[in-house]
Amino acid sequence: MRRISTDMPNNDMQYYLRRQEEGIANIQAKIAGQTKIKELRDDPLAASHVVRYASYLARLERFEQNTLYARDHFNQTDAYLRQVNDVMQRIRELSVQGANGIATPADMKYMAVEVNELLKDMVAVANAVGPDGRQLFAGDKAFTEPFRIVEGTVEGGGENMVVRVEYRGAGASRKTEVTDGTYTTLDIGGGEAFWAEKMQVFSGFDASDYRVAAPAAFYVDGEEITLNPGDTIQAIVAKINESPAPVKAFVDPQTNGLALEGTNAHLIRLEDRQDSSVLQDLGIILANADAGAPSWNTTAARVSGGSAFDMVIRLRDALFRGDNEFVGTQGIGGVDLALNNVQSRLAEIGSRQERAEMTWNRLNEEIPQVTAALSRESSLDFTAAATDLGMLQFAHKASLQTAAKVLTPTLLDFLR
Numbered sequence: 001m002r003r004i005s006t007d008m009p010n011n012d013m014q015y016y017l018r019r020q021e022e023g024i025a026n027i028q029a030k031i032a033g034q035t036k037i038k039e040l041r042d043d044p045l046a047a048s049h050v051v052r053y054a055s056y057l058a059r060l061e062r063f064e065q066n067t068l069y070a071r072d073h074f075n076q077t078d079a080y081l082r083q084v085n086d087v088m089q090r091i092r093e094l095s096v097q098g099a100n101g102i103a104t105p106a107d108m109k110y111m112a113v114e115v116n117e118l119l120k121d122m123v124a125v126a127n128a129v130g131p132d133g134r135q136l137f138a139g140d141k142a143f144t145e146p147f148r149i150v151e152g153t154v155e156g157g158g159e160n161m162v163v164r165v166e167y168r169g170a171g172a173s174r175k176t177e178v179t180d181g182t183y184t185t186l187d188i189g190g191g192e193a194f195w196a197e198k199m200q201v202f203s204g205f206d207a208s209d210y211r212v213a214a215p216a217a218f219y220v221d222g223e224e225i226t227l228n229p230g231d232t233i234q235a236i237v238a239k240i241n242e243s244p245a246p247v248k249a250f251v252d253p254q255t256n257g258l259a260l261e262g263t264n265a266h267l268i269r270l271e272d273r274q275d276s277s278v279l280q281d282l283g284i285i286l287a288n289a290d291a292g293a294p295s296w297n298t299t300a301a302r303v304s305g306g307s308a309f310d311m312v313i314r315l316r317d318a319l320f321r322g323d324n325e326f327v328g329t330q331g332i333g334g335v336d337l338a339l340n341n342v343q344s345r346l347a348e349i350g351s352r353q354e355r356a357e358m359t360w361n362r363l364n365e366e367i368p369q370v371t372a373a374l375s376r377e378s379s380l381d382f383t384a385a386a387t388d389l390g391m392l393q394f395a396h397k398a399s400l401q402t403a404a405k406v407l408t409p410t411l412l413d414f415l416r
Contacts, residue, residue, distance in 0.1 A: 053374040059180070060370060064363045066176045071356040073186055077136055078349045080128045081193060081342060084308075087118050087125070088339045091312060095335055098319050099328030108327075112157060112319035119162050119312045123147050126194050137190040139170035146170045146190035147309070156320035165309035167191060167267065173222075178359045184352060191267030193345045196338035199268045199305030201296075203257035205283030207233040216276030220245040220260075221269050227278060233258060236278070258282050262305065265341040308338035 094111045097103055103111070126137055126147045134142035145168065152163040173187040212231040217224055223245040227236065233251055236258065240249035247268055252259040262268055272279050279285045283300030296303050306314075311334030318326040 049373075053370055057367065057370045057374060060363055060367050063178055064360065064367065067178050067356055067360045067363060070176055070178065070184055070186055071353065071360060073130065073136075074349055074353040074356060076130050077188060078346065078353065080125050080136060081188075081346050081349060084122060084125050084193075085339070085342050085346065087122050088308070088335065088342060091115055091118055091315070092332065092335050092339060094319075095315055095327055095332045099324050099332060101324050103324070105322040108319045108322050108324070109156065112316045115312060115316040115319060116157070116161055119165075119309065119316065120149065122194070122309065122312065123149050123162075123165055126190055135170075137170065137188065137193055139187050139189040140174050141170050142174070144168060144170065147194070154317060154320060156322075157316075162309075162313060164313065165307065167307065178356070179363075184355065184359075188345050188349065189267075191269065192265075193342065194308045194338075195265045195267055195305075195341055196308045196311045196334060197305040198262045198265055199260075199303070200262075201260040201268060201270075201284060202252050202255070202302045203259065203283045204255050204300045204302070205258075205281075206256045207251070207258060207282055208256045210282070212236075212278065214276075216278050217273040218276065218279050219269070219271045219273070220247050221266075224273075227276075233282075258284065260284075264344070265305075265337065267307070306334070308341070311335055311338045 094115055098108050098111050127145050128136045130136050135144065135146060138144050138146045148166045148168055149162050150164045150166060151160050153159050154161040154163060167190065170187075170189040170191060173185045173189060175183040175185050178184050210233050212227045212229055214229055216227045218227075219225070220240055220243065223243045225236070225239050225243055227239070231239075233256075237249040237251060240247060240260070246263045246266065248261045248263055250259050250261075251257070260268060260270075270279055270285055272285070277287070280287055280297075283297050285301075286295040286297050314334055315327060315331040318331050
């Protein structure tokens with residue numbers, strides 16, 4: 001049986017008043033936070049939905065930012081490649097003029113000088129830097145200038161002429177995630193956009209009896225080729241051909257060595273994994289090779305396939321010599337190869353732009369839907385909350401007034 005004392009009414013009244021104050025404070029906190037879930041116990045099921053919706057919304061917003069960056073990056077790349085296309089078109093016009101047999105040797109030299117300046121402009125575009133300070137055509141080596149001009153003397157052209165353009169190497173293309181588990185490639189490397197001929201690599205090493213001694217791997221255009229102990233040259237060729245790398249491999253019938261040929265115009269990037277030396281053993285690259293520009297083993301391998309800069313330099317030199325026959329055949333042919341590759345890369349960038357635009361539009365439709373679902377589960381009904389708050393405050397005020405009349409303080413209350 002509960003004991004009745006003079007303190008019991010006072011304690012009970014304080015207990016219920018504090019419960020009312022707690023309810024008022026709880027509603028005020030929900031109004032301040034604009035959410036109906038202050039603690040998990042308020043609505044466990046809705047709270048679980050809120051967590052999932054909030055996580056998914058955060059990912060969508062991240063994907064939206066990635067897509068915007070990709071779209072801007074593609075727009076910049078497209079603009080610079082169009083400049084290269086315009087320069088190449090002008091070089092082709094000069095080559096046609098130099099090949100028609102009407103131009104005098106002096107005129108052809110003037111054309112050659114202009115081609116030399118256009119060549120420098122091409123290199124400047126190839127080394128273009130985006131607004132974020134990264135090289136556009138340097139892949140994941142975004143702060144490395146991919147091309148370097150080497151100047152010297154050219155027969156018939158004097159000094160300060162571009163004698164070659166060195167490729168300093170760009171790594172693999174960067175990728176960004178645009179939806180869950182789906183990535184888009186951001187970059188077109190300098191070894192892709194500014195190449196002209198399909199590369200060919202022929203090893204002079206007789207690999208008839210070659211066997212892989214231990215688990216090993218190497219990279220072809222960034223794609224890892226994994227090898228097992230006992231793999232022969234035929235097995236290596238098969239694994240390269242099965243990979244996504246744009247390279248066709250075969251065994252050279254003359255030397256029985258490994259041969260590689262690009263399926264499109266680009267610089268073939270080769271690299272041994274750090275714990276293996278298969279490509280070195282096959283006589284293709286040297287030990288100091290890297291992922292950007294392979295250090296070819298020139299004593300054991302034959303490498304062919306030039307860049308767009310090589311084609312322009314070859315044309316310019318022919319113009320300086322006054323060799324209109326060479327200009328009209330190999331000169332124009334090389335420029336056409338480079339021009340075709342640039343236009344192909346422009347089409348590739350265009351398709352990436354279109355995909356980024358469609359992805360961005362889809363995300364902008366999905367984000368409001370998820371936001372609405374999140375709001376439906378977590379947002380507070382301010383009308384109902386204000387009504388409840390008003391009722392609680394009125395009840396609390398009435399309770400205080402009632403307590404003041406029922407529990408009238410006496411002198412003993414002050415003497416306790």
